[in-house]
Amino acid sequence: MSPDALRSILFVPATRPERIAKALASPADAVIVDLEDAVAESDKAVARESLDTFLNHNPQARLMVRVNAPGTGHYKSDLALCSRYANVTRLVIPKTESCQALETAATCNKPLWPLIETARGLLALPTLVYVSGVERLSFGALDMGAELGLETGTPGAQQILDQSRYALLIHSRAAGLMAPIESVHPSIEDTAAIAQAAKRAREMGFSGMLCIHPKQLPPINQAFTPSEAEIAWANKVMEGVAQHTGAFSLDGQMVDAPVIARAQGVLAKAKVRAS
Template identity: 40%
Template sequence: MNNVQGGVIQRSFLFVPGNRPERFNKALDSGADAIIIDLEDAVAAEEKAAARTALMQAAFTWPHVLVYVRINAVDTPWFADDLKVLRHAGIRGVFLPKAEHAEEIARVRAHTACCVIPIIETATGLCHAQEVARASGVERLAFGSMDFQLDLNCDGSDTALLYARSQLVVVSRWCGLLAPIDGVTLAMDDEARVAADARHAKSLGMGGKLCIHPRQVGAVNMAWQPTPEEIIWARKVLAASDAAGTNVVAVDGVMIDRPILLKAQRIISRSQGIAGV
């Protein structure tokens, strides 16, 4: 399973509180590749039932935006009731927080055919990431960076979270999943910070990012688009390779071997919005 729609792999995933249905259409119109109706952190305990009702009554009519729901974790009193909203025809899949074991995925899948995106938020979840990623119905992994740094009592810097992010990238690749989704940036009004965080995640091999405000979506989408310089380089490499035929060729003093050629092809494909690369 993968979350590819219309030939484009989803990069930006925008959270919207489940108890704020007036924001659903605004989120769908934000430019995000996908939205996540949140029943977990964004909704107080006394409002969770109302949030579920609002979700079930909503109509999602944007054909090019995927709709997911983040339910509450399996060890919470709201988990069982949250599973009922997955009957909504407009729901593509479910983000499962605090995922640590494959059996948790199975509990979700016993109630729905929706795909599951486990959120790795603890040391236990990271150590069991292979098991979780290989569970039936898993579409992609996500990184819950805020809860993860709380669990580890680390400072949340790029260095502190480098190992975890890289592990999720490697596990996802090994299990044949799309590249994982990075966690949120809390700075809602600092586009430069959002862009820098997204570029860092991309540099490690991550494939998208969670957003908490529509203002973050543009910077996240842009981060996963090849830059003009990358496109120029890729075209130069492909042209030189075509002209050389079977002969060895160099571009800008660098020998063009198979990995370099494949990298150039991937850049061009991504610039054209072709999925699966």
């Protein structure tokens, strides 16, 4: 699937290879095999061996990999593994804080997704987004909240985390990157809360969301897919464009270049989803 169309990106621990195939067959738009947070320190080498075996035996499988953080003893070993396989399509770099770390990862010749989840990472955004190989940013709200000492789930914490989201969005757009990817939601069973978080992220300009469980996929996919009403509106706008030169009125609202661009974006997303 085109990277522009990714709505839901599902994490799977590298230590559970039997789950990788299931994840690839799920409604997730992409799968990230995790060598970092989902793997205990004592199991890091085993996780790499397990992923190595899966990739070798399943050359048709297309997946992303979250390597261990730069500065750890596992970073270069993880990159060396991923560089050997063409079916590793992208690298997620956790706790990204420096251009040097990304430049090291870029030697694998794969698109990079820096995961911004620390204060240092936020401060480095003005330079990180211009490193060759960076495709888009992703957000780690849980780690960011822990580092900043926020009280999880409170309005105050939400306000601070939204400022981080603002920074990711602005720097992504300024550098011409794809729209950023929203953080995971901690709830698995509360589909209403997951749907609301995904809807809010879309409203804020994010294009997809990281997932930690297959149950999260349906509400996230729906939230990031244009509705029938949105598609009907966009078609109506484009019909008006064909009949007018310059700005015009539609249902009591002015339609000019920004509105037309939004309508075109809705139809482009709808077309990708249908293909």
